[in-house]
Amino acid sequence: MTTVHQTSEDLLLRYAAGQLRPAPALVVASHIAMSQSSRAILTQFENVGGALIEEQPMAELSAGLFEQTLARIGDSVPQQSIAKTYDYSHLAMGVTLPEPLTRRKIGPWKWLGPGMRFARIEMPEDPDHNLVLLRVPSGRALPEHSHSGEEFTLVVKGSFHDETGRYMVGDLIGEDEETDHTPVVDEGGECICLASIEGPMRIKSWLGRLAQPFIGL
Numbered sequence: 001m002t003t004v005h006q007t008s009e010d011l012l013l014r015y016a017a018g019q020l021r022p023a024p025a026l027v028v029a030s031h032i033a034m035s036q037s038s039r040a041i042l043t044q045f046e047n048v049g050g051a052l053i054e055e056q057p058m059a060e061l062s063a064g065l066f067e068q069t070l071a072r073i074g075d076s077v078p079q080q081s082i083a084k085t086y087d088y089s090h091l092a093m094g095v096t097l098p099e100p101l102t103r104r105k106i107g108p109w110k111w112l113g114p115g116m117r118f119a120r121i122e123m124p125e126d127p128d129h130n131l132v133l134l135r136v137p138s139g140r141a142l143p144e145h146s147h148s149g150e151e152f153t154l155v156v157k158g159s160f161h162d163e164t165g166r167y168m169v170g171d172l173i174g175e176d177e178e179t180d181h182t183p184v185v186d187e188g189g190e191c192i193c194l195a196s197i198e199g200p201m202r203i204k205s206w207l208g209r210l211a212q213p214f215i216g217l
Contacts, residue, residue: 009041011174016045023129023196026121027152030098030194031172034154091119091133093192095157101194106133115140121194130197136160138191141184149198151175158191160184 014020015028032038085102091109101121109117112134121131128149133156136142152174159168162181167173175181185191 008172008174011172012038012041013045016042021129021198022126023123023131024150024152024198026100026104026123026131027154027194027196028172029100030156031154031170033098033100034170035172093133093135093157095192097156098154098194104131109135113143116142128198130195132195132197134191134193134195136183136185136191136193138185138189139187141182144180144182146178146180149176150196151179151198152196154194156192156194158189159186160191160193161186 011028012032015025015032020028032042086105088097088106091106105122107120107122109119112118115137117135119133119135121133123129123131138158152172155167155169155171157169159166160183161167162183164181166186
């Protein structure tokens, strides 16, 4: 099992190198926006990468290549999405979401379990991942489960604990196929997390497996 508490330099290196899919990359970017120490580490990686690029020999470029590249970039990014932000008042979370999320459309809360809700975040460019906000009340436990792929979870509000430790606001937790755990929200307030889930969760209880097709996680 892979556990990331606060940050993992390997994970930040994957992010800096562009090796993460869009959904997990958004979770990591949101963590970086909430963590000064992670921003400092990322800056170091980017500086090293820039220095390595500068050491490479110059190559001959065809005439007009720069202008063609700019034109393609402009064609590939919808203009209305560049500066668009969304109103999340319908979510009534009582917390400000990290900046990387502000340009993503978030749907309404849906039933996940007794007292528990989830909201889908639009990520059409990464259909293999579920990108969601999870909202769980104080003292409530998610069903025991494992994973069919990588999962990255960022604590946005509150805190929770499982077999590997306790996680608070800004903490980033990474899990894989070997994970088998039961997250429990700490007493004293609800917990809201941003999660990127690759493939379906492997829920242990028969009741959870029965409800899973209707939930879609």
